[in-house]
Amino acid sequence: MSQPDAEIVQFDNVGLRYGTGKEVLSDVSFTLYPGCFYFLTGASGAGKTSLLKLLYLSQRPSRGLIRMFGTDAITLPRERLPALRRRIGVVFQDFRLVSHMSAFDNVALPLRVGGVSEKEVTRPVADMLEWVGLGDRMHARPATLSGGEQQRVAIARAVIARPDMLVADEPTGNVDPEMALKLMRLFESLNRLGTTVVVATHDLHLIQKVPDSLIMRLDKGRLSDPTGALRYPPRRSAPIEAPASL
Amino acid sequence: MNPLAILLARWRDREGTGEARLLPEGELSGPMPWVIAIMIALTVVAAASGLALRNAAHAASADLEGGVTVQIVSAAPRQRNAQADAALKALAGAPGVASAQRVAQDDLNTLVEPWLGTRPGDDVEALPIPALIDVRLSGSATPDRIAALRARVVPVAPAARVDAQAAWLTPVFRAIDTLQWLAGGLIALLAFATVAAVLLASRNALGNHRETIEIVHMLGGTDQQIARVFQRTMAIDAAAGGIAGLLAGSTILLVLARQFAGLGSGMVGQAGLGWLDWLTIVAIPVAGVLLAVVTARLTVLAALRRML
Numbered sequence: 001m002s003q004p005d006a007e008i009v010q011f012d013n014v015g016l017r018y019g020t021g022k023e024v025l026s027d028v029s030f031t032l033y034p035g036c037f038y039f040l041t042g043a044s045g046a047g048k049t050s051l052l053k054l055l056y057l058s059q060r061p062s063r064g065l066i067r068m069f070g071t072d073a074i075t076l077p078r079e080r081l082p083a084l085r086r087r088i089g090v091v092f093q094d095f096r097l098v099s100h101m102s103a104f105d106n107v108a109l110p111l112r113v114g115g116v117s118e119k120e121v122t123r124p125v126a127d128m129l130e131w132v133g134l135g136d137r138m139h140a141r142p143a144t145l146s147g148g149e150q151q152r153v154a155i156a157r158a159v160i161a162r163p164d165m166l167v168a169d170e171p172t173g174n175v176d177p178e179m180a181l182k183l184m185r186l187f188e189s190l191n192r193l194g195t196t197v198v199v200a201t202h203d204l205h206l207i208q209k210v211p212d213s214l215i216m217r218l219d220k221g222r223l224s225d226p227t228g229a230l231r232y233p234p235r236r237s238a239p240i241e242a243p244a245s246l
Numbered sequence: 247m248n249p250l251a252i253l254l255a256r257w258r259d260r261e262g263t264g265e266a267r268l269l270p271e272g273e274l275s276g277p278m279p280w281v282i283a284i285m286i287a288l289t290v291v292a293a294a295s296g297l298a299l300r301n302a303a304h305a306a307s308a309d310l311e312g313g314v315t316v317q318i319v320s321a322a323p324r325q326r327n328a329q330a331d332a333a334l335k336a337l338a339g340a341p342g343v344a345s346a347q348r349v350a351q352d353d354l355n356t357l358v359e360p361w362l363g364t365r366p367g368d369d370v371e372a373l374p375i376p377a378l379i380d381v382r383l384s385g386s387a388t389p390d391r392i393a394a395l396r397a398r399v400v401p402v403a404p405a406a407r408v409d410a411q412a413a414w415l416t417p418v419f420r421a422i423d424t425l426q427w428l429a430g431g432l433i434a435l436l437a438f439a440t441v442a443a444v445l446l447a448s449r450n451a452l453g454n455h456r457e458t459i460e461i462v463h464m465l466g467g468t469d470q471q472i473a474r475v476f477q478r479t480m481a482i483d484a485a486a487g488g489i490a491g492l493l494a495g496s497t498i499l500l501v502l503a504r505q506f507a508g509l510g511s512g513m514v515g516q517a518g519l520g521w522l523d524w525l526t527i528v529a530i531p532v533a534g535v536l537l538a539v540v541t542a543r544l545t546v547l548a549a550l551r552r553m554l
């Protein structure tokens with residue numbers, strides 16, 4: 001078991017409430033290390049999506065401290081958020097594909113936002129879509145894709161720019177078991193290339209497919225630590241085969 | 247889809263860089279090109295009117311600057327003629343007088359013709375029309391110089407009235423001045439209306455694409471990138487609207503110019519536009535584009551700042 005280089009995410013007594021309602025997250029404290037694979041589990045309504053929103057900087061907490069990639073994310077000026085967000089790949093639970101764009105353009109979006117030239121966009125995006133089995137649906141709009149196909153486009157979009165951290169909210173909810181396993185292998189590939197992966201799921205079968213993973217459990221907005229993920233230094237595994245585009 | 251929209255869509259497609267594809271540009275501004283075209287056409291007409299009025303006032307003012315009119319107001323023709331001759335003699339030797347010329351009776355008849363008529367049976371001679379002497383000074387007709395002329399003429403021609411010609415047109419100049427301010431006010435209102443239209447269009451477009459903007463934000467897109475998409479679209483729409491508006495406004499001006507040329511009035515004849523004026527008019531669409539782009543950018547940036 002190797003020592004972590006440095007924590008990439010640190011939550012300290014974080015609480016979150018929407019409006020004047022009761023806290024959906026309370027006293028959440030944990031540290032995520034680079035190159036680790038985390039599962040975030042919990043029943044529906046436990047606060048998984050809220051915690052992920054904090055992780056991908058879509059929401060500010062009501063209280064507590066959050067450090068991301070060595071930067072205080074609470075006091076960070078708004079104009080510096082994009083630079084942090086570009087280091088995070090997100091698979092949204094509802095996919096959030098851009099409806100007027102083709103599958104190709106949706107996957108290319110993080111690269112274009114990052115200022116990658118059109119010449120350098122085409123090949124990796126095509127390869128990635130090919131890898132997730134959508135090579136023949138590149139020019140299809142999201143509305144014409146099935147739920148599973150949309151999910152694969154969303155995953156391709158999240159990983160195309162090789163983020164430092166991948167955050168996925170129920171990423172295999174709409175795909176068949178074979179594709180779910182394939183996607184997990186993709187996440188593992190990314191993980192072994194150094195990307196920290198956080199997957200929110202309540203699919204125990206999926207968790208068992210990734211033996212080196214660490215589990216964080218949310219229960220009514222409070223975090224527990226069944227595998228010691230929050231207390232002990234993380235493990236890193238040997239690299240496995242990654243898709244060509246990665 | 248109308249021809250202008252098709253043309254703009256093709257233009258946008260040619261310009262479609264990766265960043266431009268972040269949002270569906272063709273749907274951002276809707277009828278903005280037409281709104282801007284109307285605003286620019288009206289601004290062109292208002293600006294051209296203001297400039298033409300200014301030119302007319304300047305030309306009339308220059309013509310009348312050193313002009314003095316001496317009227318011999320006497321009902322007795324013989325006495326009137328005698329006093330006119332005496333006044334002419336007195337003026338001829340007066341300091342600062344460049345020329346002094348009696349207006350011929352035929353010219354006077356022509357001058358009053360529209361009011362008194364010259365149909366057979368009209369007796370113009372029966373009316374006591376004053377004798378007029380047109381005096382040109384070497385400088386401006388200041389009140390002091392008018393007073394000095396009056397002191398020289400009145401002793402030899404007691405029925406004489408000495409007035410600066412510019413004084414006759416003072417109410418006209420005031421009216422022109424007011425009309426110029428009115429034109430300026432109209433231009434300011436049109437600019438304000440343009441800003442308001444662009445602001446509403448930008449907010450509307452932001453609302454329609456809020457979800458896409460949030461996704462772009464989540465993927466690390468900056469406010470500047472999103473604002474650039476909006477301002478680029480607005481620039482293209484405003485440029486198309488500006489050109490259409492300039493053409494429409496210029497056509498209206500040409501029609502108006504023909505109508506006014508037909509009047510044959512001296513002052514209206516001087517109300518033309520110089521090359522500098524046309525340059526100013528051509529600059530109106532450019533200013534419109536700049537105004538629209540800056541407004542779109544500031545509106546979008548202000549709205550985006552309220553998002554995380």
